[in-house]
Amino acid sequence: MAALAPRGPGAAASAALDELSRNLTYGALGAGNGSLSGAWYRRNQIHLFGVLLAILGNLVISVSLNIQKYSHLQLVHQEHPRPYFKSVLWWSGVILMAVGETGNFAAYGFAPITLIAPLGCVSVTGSAIISVMFLKENLRASDLLGMTLAFAGTYLLVNFAPNITQDISARTVQYSFVGWQFMTYGILEILIFCILLYFHKRKGMKHIVILLTLVALLASLTVISVKAVSGMIAFSVTDKMQLTYPIFYIMFIIMIASCVFQVKLLNQATKLYNTATVVPINHTFFTISAIIAGIIFYKEFLGAAFLTIFIYLFGCFLSFLGVVLVTRNRGKEHLPQSYIDIGHVPGKQTLDKIQPDSNGLSYGTLPDGSDSTKSPSGEKKEV
Numbered sequence: 221m222a223a224l225a226p227r228g229p230g231a232a233a234s235a236a237l238d239e240l241s242r243n244l245t246y247g248a249l250g251a252g253n254g255s256l257s258g259a260w261y262r263r264n265q266i267h268l269f270g271v272l273l274a275i276l277g278n279l280v281i282s283v284s285l286n287i288q289k290y291s292h293l294q295l296v297h298q299e300h301p302r303p304y305f306k307s308v309l310w311w312s313g314v315i316l317m318a319v320g321e322t323g324n325f326a327a328y329g330f331a332p333i334t335l336i337a338p339l340g341c342v343s344v345t346g347s348a349i350i351s352v353m354f355l356k357e358n359l360r361a362s363d364l365l366g367m368t369l370a371f372a373g374t375y376l377l378v379n380f381a382p383n384i385t386q387d388i389s390a391r392t393v394q395y396s397f398v399g400w401q402f403m404t405y406g407i408l409e410i411l412i413f414c415i416l417l418y419f420h421k422r423k424g425m426k427h428i429v430i431l432l433t434l435v436a437l438l439a440s441l442t443v444i445s446v447k448a449v450s451g452m453i454a455f456s457v458t459d460k461m462q463l464t465y466p467i468f469y470i471m472f473i474i475m476i477a478s479c480v481f482q483v484k485l486l487n488q489a490t491k492l493y494n495t496a497t498v499v500p501i502n503h504t505f506f507t508i509s510a511i512i513a514g515i516i517f518y519k520e521f522l523g524a525a526f527l528t529i530f531i532y533l534f535g536c537f538l539s540f541l542g543v544v545l546v547t548r549n550r551g552k553e554h555l556p557q558s559y560i561d562i563g564h565v566p567g568k569q570t571l572d573k574i575q576p577d578s579n580g581l582s583y584g585t586l587p588d589g590s591d592s593t594k595s596p597s598g599e600k601k602e603v
Contacts, residue, residue, distance in 0.1 A: 266385060270331025271378055274339045277323025280316055282346035286355060287313035293355075329388070329450035333443050333514030334521070334532075335381035338507045341370045341539040344499060348546045366545030369538045376535025380528050382520040388451020390465035396517050397467065405516045413437045428501060431489040436505035438478045438485070440513035445475035447518070500544040507536060 291309040295301045304310050327336045345367045351357045386392070396402055416434055419425045448471040452462040462468060489498050514520045521529060 267331045267335060267381075267383070268378075270327040270329070270336060271339065273323045273330065274327035274336045275342050277320040277327065278339060278343035279346045280320035280323065281343045282350055284313040284316035284320060285343075285347050286350045287316065289351075290355060325446055325450055327450075328443070328447040329454040332382050332384060332386075332520045333447055333518065334511050335377065337443060337510035337514070338377050338536050338539055339374065340503055340507065341374065341543050344503065344543045345370045345546055362545045362548060366542040366548075368542070369545065370542030373535040373538030373540075373542060376531055376538065380532040380535065382522075382524055384520060384522075386451070386518065387455055387459070388448060389455050389460075390452060390462045390467050393448045393452065393471065394465075394467050401516050405512075409437055409440065426488075426492055428489060428493050428497065431485055431492075432498070432502050432505050435482050435485045435489070435502060436509040438482045439506045440509040441474055442478040442482060443510045444513050444517045445471040445478065447514075449475055496547045496549060499547045500540070503543050504540050507540070511536070 288310055291307045291313065292304060294309070295304055295307060324336070348363055348367070352359045352363070413434065416430050416437075420430055420434065449468065452465075452468050452471075456462045486498075486502065489502070
């Protein structure tokens with residue numbers, strides 16, 4: 221008589237170690253040995269298709285961002301620059317971005333949120349590589365280290381994300397939408413959002429953490445609704461029509477509204493703070509928010525072993541660190557040294573350059589009168 225399989229925490233840990241050995245072993249032949257084996261591929265084929273769509277979508281977004289950046293640089297160097305929205309190159313970048321976002325949207329219909337959301341690091345690292353190749357930006361040691369960490373984190377994410385296959389039907393979405401887990405999560409999220417919005421609007425608090433937390437709270441609704449809409453469309457194509465259910469249009473409205481307000485708040489953050497600061501914080505907050513949303517609404521880590529969860533979170537940490545290293549000081553490195561040249565202003569003394577005051581809010585003060593400036597006490601002194 222066959223021995224019964226052991227039960228309890230020890231069995232779960234043993235199963236996680238077996239999964240780890242299967243995922244990281246490439247030398248032995250046979251079913252289940254390594255991530256490139258036939259058994260592993262068949263077990264994760266649908267998820268891998270979603271991963272491929274997400275990676276390609278993020279790479280297309282990287283190309284689109286660099287094309288738009290290049291079009292802006294071209295317009296700046298023209299003698300009579302025209303509006304950027306009249307540039308064919310800029311519009312080609314916008315179209316490519318729409319294609320990339322469509323790929324991301326479709327990816328949520330084939331793979332869990334906890335697998336697709338962290339892959340946003342591919343867009344950041346891809347943009348850095350493209351800017352080095354085509355915009356002739358410098359490649360720093362921190363860029364290489366950051367890309368290596370991001371790729372290592374992506375590998376761990378793909379291997380140890382939840383291995384669940386869900387058919388996202390209208391009934392499944394309705395059941396999760398009215399469940400006590402999501403209702404509790406939704407009430408807490410609304411309360412936190414209203415409190416932060418009060419401090420932002422009424423108290424004038426513009427701190428980057430407040431702005432990007434608001435963005436992340438909206439992002440959790442976005443990824444839930446995007447997966448619901450994408451999943452119901454995929455289910456309609458492969459099985460039974462789901463687009464006649466009211467929940468589909470409710471989720472569609474939530475998706476559009478949350479995206480619009482996300483973009484609005486994100487634009488405020490980029491106006492107030494450097495992009496090199498906004499990008500890593502936004503990526504981290506968005507990913508954490510999306511993972512929590514996937515766990516609560518779609519129960520994506522249900523039954524997962526502790527070791528699997530730990531390695532998955534470690535992969536997320538590596539991708540976060542990689543994004544921080546790639547974006548660190550990138551915006552400051554390529555800024556030209558600004559100055560004011562008044563050598564050709566009639567009636568003024570010829571000065572070569574007035575360097576901007578790095579501690580002030582303006583680019584310096586021009587002389588008042590011909591050769592005098594005011595002292596702090598209000599008296600004029602000869603220059």
